[in-house]
Amino acid sequence: MKIGVLGSGDVAKTLASGFLKHGHEVMIGSRTPEKLGEWAGKNSGAATGTFSDAAAFGELLVLAVKGSAAAEVLRIAGAQYLEDKTVVDTCNPIADEPPVNGVLPFFTGSDESLMEQLQIEFPDARFVKAFNSVGAGRMVDPVFADGKPTMFIAGNSEEAKKQVSAILDSFGWETADMGGVEAARAIEPLCMLWCIPGFLHNEWTHAFKLLRK
Numbered sequence: 001m002k003i004g005v006l007g008s009g010d011v012a013k014t015l016a017s018g019f020l021k022h023g024h025e026v027m028i029g030s031r032t033p034e035k036l037g038e039w040a041g042k043n044s045g046a047a048t049g050t051f052s053d054a055a056a057f058g059e060l061l062v063l064a065v066k067g068s069a070a071a072e073v074l075r076i077a078g079a080q081y082l083e084d085k086t087v088v089d090t091c092n093p094i095a096d097e098p099p100v101n102g103v104l105p106f107f108t109g110s111d112e113s114l115m116e117q118l119q120i121e122f123p124d125a126r127f128v129k130a131f132n133s134v135g136a137g138r139m140v141d142p143v144f145a146d147g148k149p150t151m152f153i154a155g156n157s158e159e160a161k162k163q164v165s166a167i168l169d170s171f172g173w174e175t176a177d178m179g180g181v182e183a184a185r186a187i188e189p190l191c192m193l194w195c196i197p198g199f200l201h202n203e204w205t206h207a208f209k210l211l212r213k
Contacts, residue, residue, distance in 0.1 A: 004029060004058020006051050006073055010136040011090055012064035013039050018140030019062075020046055022170050029054025029077070055081035060088070060163060064131075067093040067114050068107065074122055082125035086160040088167075089115050089184075090131040092191040102199035104192050113184035119156070127181065128155035128164045133190035134207045135198075141172045142207060148174040149207035152190065154183035176210050 001024050005016045008030035016028045020043055027047040030036055036048040047057070055061060055077035065073050070091045074082065093114040095105040108114055115129050130153045131139055142149055151173040155161050165175040178187060190208065197203040 001025070002057055002059045003027075003062065004054035004056070004060070005062045005064060006054055006077055007062075007064035008032075008036055008039075009064065009066075011131070011139070012062070014136040014139050015062055015064060015090070015131065016046065017043055018171060020044075021140065027054045027057040031076075051077040052081065058085065060086045062088045062090065063118075064090045067091040068096070070114060070118060071121055074118065074125075079122055079124070082122050085125060086157070086163050087122075087125045087127050088131065088164055089118065089127050089129050091115075092132050092188055094191070099195070099199050102196040104195055106189070106192070108188070111185065113181070113188050115154070115184035115188070116181050119181050126155065126157035126160035128153055128157070128160050129181075129184045129187050130164050130168065132188060133194050135194070135204050138205065138207055139171070143172075144207065146209065148172060148209075150174045150176050150210040152176050152178055152187045152208070152210075154178045154181060154187055156181050174210070 003019045003024045003026045005012050005028040016026050019026045029049050029051040033048045040046045040048050093106045093108040095107040097105045115127050119127050151168050168175045
């Protein structure tokens with residue numbers, strides 16, 4: 001599959017490298033593509049370009065940018081390149097304020113989510129929330145003594161969620177589908193929970209696991 005990754009931070013580069021490792025074609029897009037030169041040099045077959053280039057290239061897109069920049073990045077990429085495509089939304093609505101006793105502040109309320117805002121603005125895209133509740137170092141092929149970790153996903157398109165579930169399976173995850181876009185109200189705050197041990201105890205290597213009877 002052709003994957004367009006929007007972003008140039010650790011999450012974007014980690015996932016782009018993971019898709020390459022698992023046999024996909026990848027273009028990673030940035031406002032300033034030249035800063036991706038070092039990463040591209042270490043990842044044979046990778047392509048770089050602008051946000052629009054990556055969005056046009058990808059059959060499936062990954063949005064991996066700062067939450068407060070997510071909508072703007074999609075506008076720059078071009079709504080026409082999002083139409084009928086699965087967009088994996090890895091973003092969290094983290095406010096530009098320090099954590100309080102390890103708890104990150106969000107710029108959304110309890111009755112809304114960043115992904116809902118994006119789905120409203122870009123109704124023709126098929127957003128799926130994923131990869132927002134674990135650190136970049138454990139996103140691809142994670143290994144834990146207790147088995148596969150669980151990735152919680154949500155989105156309105158069943159077809160898009162099947163695509164993302166297949167990717168998660170190939171990346172070594174168990175998928176837990178929480179339903180429609182509204183479920184992102186619960187999934188996005190998992191980022192807060194995941195970060196608390198990191199901020200308080202410098203523990204950043206854990207992941208969540210859903211246990212079923």
